[in-house]
């Protein structure tokens with residue numbers, strides 16, 4: 001039970017334990033920002049619904065000069081067709097009347113009274129015309145289920161005729177931080193106490209996903225407090241413990257879970273920081289035990305809590321993939337635990353930060369990336385590409 005497993009095996013194991021939450025009644029598309037499509041998105045209309053102009057100018061039929069016979073505006077299409085020698089004033093996005101052969105852009109046009117002629121440029125048949133359905137047609141499959149819903153997906157869904165979409169119940173995530181030393185009010189720490197900071201950090205990380213988050217006041221380091229917390233939150237989809245994950249006299253999370261009848265899927269992963277991370281199941285409930293050191297909590301939340309929440313929310317891609325970025329400084333060889341090194345990306349180069357202690361929050365808050373150094377990997381020279389996870393961690397963006 002206490003042998004270290006690799007991160008990749010641990011994540012695979014975790015994701016086999018989690019199912020997406022049930023689907024519920026369709027919800028307004030705008031309310032699904034940050035969620036995932038519960039079903040594939042199909043077009044319920046054709047876009048554009050007719051041939052439309054891509055430029056402001058004139059829709060013309062035949063060779064010029066032309067007689068101006070009307071106007072086609074957005075929302076008010078010209079009601080008739082163009083005969084040879086006819087033209088209509090047209091706006092960007094307006095329907096091209098039947099019979100339109102080309103769009104004469106207004107910069108190249110000359111109008112005298114009702115007569116339009118070409119003053120400049122070339123008139124290419126079909127140019128500046130967006131054909132009916134070139135973006136998508138009614139019934140087309142647009143996006144697969146499990147796609148993340150961001151601003152562009154919201155716009156696409158609406159353009160495709162959907163004001164509401166099937167949705168999933170928001171999973172309920174409860175965050176529990178354990179430690180006799182923790183105080184809720186950072187401004188009033190007694191002797192031997194420190195401000196509780198992991199719970200707020202984990203809740204902030206989880207808030208990137210469309211879930212209901214309950215952050216509780218710090219728990220005492222006692223088995224009774226843990227058992228009471230398990231009872232109190234029995235209906236949550238995911239319980240996230242921070243602290244009490246290791247082997248000390250006051251680390252009660254794993255033994256308390258075992259006593260409560262939970263199955264421990266794994267405890268201890270070959271990673272640094274974050275080794276004592278634990279995943280368990282109690283009935284249908286998933287339980288994560290994250291190590292208390294703040295940077296260990298952050299890194300294990302990044303690799304376990306967020307993927308688990310994404311799976312509950314119905315994501316098809318739950319794991320973030322690292323991107324190769326040019327290394328700014330040599331890095332030493334790595335031992336038996338995969339390392340995640342706080343780093344800064346600037347001007348396309350990633351530079352590791354010196355402080356590696358897993359309690360050092362300042363370095364975490366200064367970092368905008370984690371460099372991924374696989375276990376047993378050799379020394380890396382500056383100028384080579386290193387797998388890197390950009391992290392949402394404040395900053396200017």
Ligand SMILES: Nc1nc2c(c(=O)[nH]1)N[C@H]1C(S)=C(S)[C@@H](COP(=O)(O)OP(=O)(O)OC[C@H]3O[C@@H](n4cnc5c(N)ncnc54)[C@H](O)[C@@H]3O)O[C@H]1N2
Pocket residue numbers: 177178179181182194195196197198199242243244245246247248251273274275276290291292293294296358359
């Ligand atoms: N003999 C061993 N000792 C330790 C081992 C080990 O293998 N053998 N593992 C070390 C590693 S690695 C880590 S990481 C830590 C994890 O410890 P716990 O999960 O049991 O965490 P705690 O002991 O409760 O706390 C550790 C540290 O973090 C501070 N902390 C805890 N919770 C919070 C919070 N919510 N907000 C802010 N800070 C918090 C706590 O005060 C401690 O300083 O174990 C090593 N030990």
Ligand code: MOO
Pocket residue numbers: 271272273274275276291293296358359
């Ligand atoms: O997570 Mo401990 O992760 O090595 O300080």
